[in-house]
Every structure is written in structure tokens, then in C-alpha cells.
Amino acid sequence: MPDGGKVGATSFSSVRVYPGREGCQIPFFTQAASFEAAWPQILQHLNEVADNGKYSHGRKVAELESALARWTGARHVIGVNSGTDALVLLLRACGLRAGDEVIVPAFSFIASASAVVLAGGRPVFADIDPVSYGIDQAAAAAAVTARTAMIMPVHLFCQLADVRGVLDVAARHGLAVVEDSAEAIGMRWDGVHAGLLGRGGVLSFFPTKTLGAIGDAGAVITDSADIARAVSALRHHGRSGPTLGDFGAISNPTVFPGMNSKMDEIQAAVLLAKLDRLDADIKRRSEIADFYTDRLGGIGGILRTPALAARPVPVNPVWYVYLIETDCRDRLAEYLAARGIGTETYYPRALHLQPCFARLGYRRGDFPVAEAACERTLALPLYPDLSLADAAAVCDEITRFYRGGRG
Ligand SMILES: Cc1ncc(COP(=O)(O)O)c(C=O)c1O
Numbered sequence: 001m002p003d004g005g006k007v008g009a010t011s012f013s014s015v016r017v018y019p020g021r022e023g024c025q026i027p028f029f030t031q032a033a034s035f036e037a038a039w040p041q042i043l044q045h046l047n048e049v050a051d052n053g054k055y056s057h058g059r060k061v062a063e064l065e066s067a068l069a070r071w072t073g074a075r076h077v078i079g080v081n082s083g084t085d086a087l088v089l090l091l092r093a094c095g096l097r098a099g100d101e102v103i104v105p106a107f108s109f110i111a112s113a114s115a116v117v118l119a120g121g122r123p124v125f126a127d128i129d130p131v132s133y134g135i136d137q138a139a140a141a142a143a144v145t146a147r148t149a150m151i152m153p154v155h156l157f158c159q160l161a162d163v164r165g166v167l168d169v170a171a172r173h174g175l176a177v178v179e180d181s182a183e184a185i186g187m188r189w190d191g192v193h194a195g196l197l198g199r200g201g202v203l204s205f206f207p208t209k210t211l212g213a214i215g216d217a218g219a220v221i222t223d224s225a226d227i228a229r230a231v232s233a234l235r236h237h238g239r240s241g242p243t244l245g246d247f248g249a250i251s252n253p254t255v256f257p258g259m260n261s262k263m264d265e266i267q268a269a270v271l272l273a274k275l276d277r278l279d280a281d282i283k284r285r286s287e288i289a290d291f292y293t294d295r296l297g298g299i300g301g302i303l304r305t306p307a308l309a310a311r312p313v314p315v316n317p318v319w320y321v322y323l324i325e326t327d328c329r330d331r332l333a334e335y336l337a338a339r340g341i342g343t344e345t346y347y348p349r350a351l352h353l354q355p356c357f358a359r360l361g362y363r364r365g366d367f368p369v370a371e372a373a374c375e376r377t378l379a380l381p382l383y384p385d386l387s388l389a390d391a392a393a394v395c396d397e398i399t400r401f402y403r404g405g406r407g
Pocket of ligand 1: 082083084085108109111112154155180182183203204205206216217218
């Protein structure tokens with residue numbers, strides 16, 4: 001490292017998370033300016049890592065876990081290397097056994113269901129509620145069998161799934177609720193943070209997330225000391241005993257086969273600096289989302305902008321992703337791309353139609369609401385670096401698309 005072992009200044013002007021899209025004048029996502037603003041604090045944390053000399057599973061991870069516990073209100077936060085591993089470890093720590101069924105919404109990121117398989121279970125899919133895009137309570141209830149062990153509500157985009165409804169179903173059938181709250185940092189149901197409504201949840205710090213690292217990272221959050229202990233051991237080869245900051249703990253007995261899912265100190269350093277700005281970032285995201293809703297709400301052809309007001313639940317939105325629905329999604333995405341505006345499709349294929357789950361025997365048509373969402377939804381650029389002038393340009397192009405009769 002330059003400067004006597006210290007990390008020096010740098011420029012983030014060329015940082016692009018999606019390098020194939022440098023040509024975009026308004027990329028779907030960038031955090032170049034956010035990184036630049038946070039860089040002095042990031043440097044300070046990185047220099048402490050360098051001074052401390054523990055580059056994996058050290059003090060910065062512990063510091064981040066405490067800071068996140070304060071921010072979310074969780075009794076326990078266990079930092080790991082990704083949201084995906086967080087899900088696998090959480091399911092294992094909650095006692096999932098080989099062949100147990102976990103009910104998962106058919107509309108989500110692939111990791112919600114693949115984590116169930118990786119933890120030894122079998123995903124059983126259920127359709128979603130068209131407003132929240134979360135699992136439908138009645139569909140979840142109908143999917144319960146004698147082998148069901150858990151239900152996994154997934155909170156997508158900007159709002160929570162109906163967790164209370166899912167908790168009712170789970171209570172009736174004696175099931176555990178494990179939340180895929182990877183996208184839901186900052187979202188609370190009646191004041192309780194996502195991930196803490198059932199037995200535990202996860203956070204993803206993938207760079208595009210509301211709290212994004214400079215690589216992969218994630219966490220398990222829970223109020224249960226038993227689950228926290230099990231996840232702590234599982235992330236570190238299943239070793240017993242307190243192991244944070246202690247790489248020498250190779251002598252600790254291995255109580256069950258675990259993984260190497262530890263969080264990197266560099267990610268913890270970056271996340272600590274960015275956590276200080278999270279409230280401001282969430283506010284900024286909300287300003288942009290309100291701007292979009294205001295400008296796009298009246299455009300015929302857009303079937304819907306996020307329909308939060310329709311939800312009679314005490315949930316605060318946090319705008320991770322801004323999604324519109326339209327019958328001509330792909331044409332609109334191509335039109336915007338040709339004009340230098342990046343968009344994204346979350347998620348183009350329902351989970352029950354993913355080739356890796358073909359052996360489960362589902363067919364097209366099994367979950368019509370999830371399938372329609374896959375065909376119609378389009379995510380617009382939304383991140384703290386986006387100016388309202390850029391958001392206005394996005395709205396202007398969308399307006400032109402529909403006015404020109406292309407929709
Ligand atoms: C709903 C959902 N579940 C799980 C994950 C997995 O998180 P990660 O990408 O950090 O492994 C993500 C993030 O991409 C997600 O959005």
C-alpha cells in the first residue's frame with residue numbers, strides 16, 4: 001500500500017456497477033458520487049483495518065454488527081459474506097431438516113428458493129399478492145402439507161409482504177416464519193424491523209442495495225440468542241466458541257459441518273461509513289420515488305406505479321427499487337435504452353419456471369399473478385446519486401413513448 005501502509009485517496013469517477021453500460025447517460029444504477037462523499041470515512045475505517053492487521057472476521061465486522069443492531073433494533077446481527085449465505089445459514093440454524101418443505105413466493109430473486117435447496121429442504125411455491133408482490137396469505141395456507149416446516153415471506157422492492165397474515169397461517173399449522181428481508185433494510189411493520197417479525201431474517205449488502213457494499217456482503221438478523229449462536233458457528237466452519245477477531249480459533253471444536261461464510265473486513269469498513277448516511281439516502285430515494293409517482297401516475301399505458309396507498313397496514317416504504325407495470329415492458333425498456341436510460345427487469349422468470357426447479361413439476365399457469373408480474377414489471381433508475389433532473393428526463397422519455405403511440 002502507498003503512504004507507509006495506509007490506503008490513499010482515489011477517484012470514483014469511473015465506478016460503474018454495470019460496466020457494460022458506460023454509454024448510458026442515466027445508468028440503471030451507480031453509486032460513484034455516494035462513494036466519493038463517503039470516502040474520507042471509508043478511508044478512516046480501512047486504515048484501522050490495516051493497523052489492526054486482521055483482514056477477515058475482525059473488529060470492523062463486530063463494529064458493524066453492533067451498529068446494525070442499534071439501527072434495526074435487532075438483538076443479534078451476524079455479518080456474513082452475502083445475503084444468499086445468510087439465508088442458507090438462517091434456515092439451517094432454524095432447524096431445517098433434509099426433505100422439509102419451505103413455502104416460498106413464486107416471484108422473487110432466485111436465492112430465496114435456491115437457499116432452501118442448499119440448506120437441504122424443498123421449496124414449495126405459492127402465488128403472490130398483486131399489490132405488495134409478497135406471498136399471498138391464502139395461497140401460503142393452501143400450500144401447507146404434512147412436510148411443511150417453514151414459510152418464507154420475501155419483501156420486495158419498497159414494501160413488506162403481509163407478514164402478519166403469514167404469521168397467522170404459521171401459528172395455525174405450527175410452522176416457523178423465516179423472512180427473506182434481503183431488500184428490506186429500513187422497512188418496519190408497526191415499528192418492528194423486517195426480519196424480526198418471525199424467527200429471523202437476512203440483509204443483503206450487494207452494491208445496488210439500499211445499503212450497498214463494494215462487493216458482496218450480507219447479515220442474519222434475529223432476536224433469538226440460539227439462532228444467533230448457531231449462525232455464528234455455521235459461518236465459521238461450525239466452530240464453537242466466540243470466534244470473532246480470532247482466526248487462531250482453529251483449536252475450537254467443530255460441532256457441526258459449517259461453511260466459510262465470514263464477512264470481509266473491507267466490506268464491513270465500507271458499510272460502517274455508509275451506514276452513517278443511510279437515513280439521508282433513504283430520504284433521498286423517497287424524494288425520487290415521489291417525483292416518479294407524481295409524474296408517471298397519470299400516463300395511460302402504465303398499468304400501475306407502486307400502489308402503496310391501497311395497503312391497510314402500518315408499514316413505512318423504503319424505496320430500494322421503483323417498479324412500474326406495463327403491457328409493453330420490453331418495448332419500453334428498449335426504447336429507453338436507445339435513449340441512454342438504463343432499466344432492469346426484476347424478475348424476468350418466475351421461480352417455479354426456473355430450469356433448476358423443473359424436477360419439482362410445476363407448469364406455466366400455476367401462479368398467474370407471479371407470472372404476470374414477470375412479464376409486466378420494469379424497474380426505473382432510483383439511487384441517491386440520481387438528480388431530479390435525470391428523473392425528469394426518464395419521465396419525459398416515458399411520456400414520449402406512450403404519446404407517440406408506441407405503447
Ligand atoms: C430477495 C432477495 N433475496 C436474496 C438475495 C441474495 O442476496 P445476495 O445477492 O447478497 O447474495 C437478494 C439480493 O440480491 C434478494 O434481492
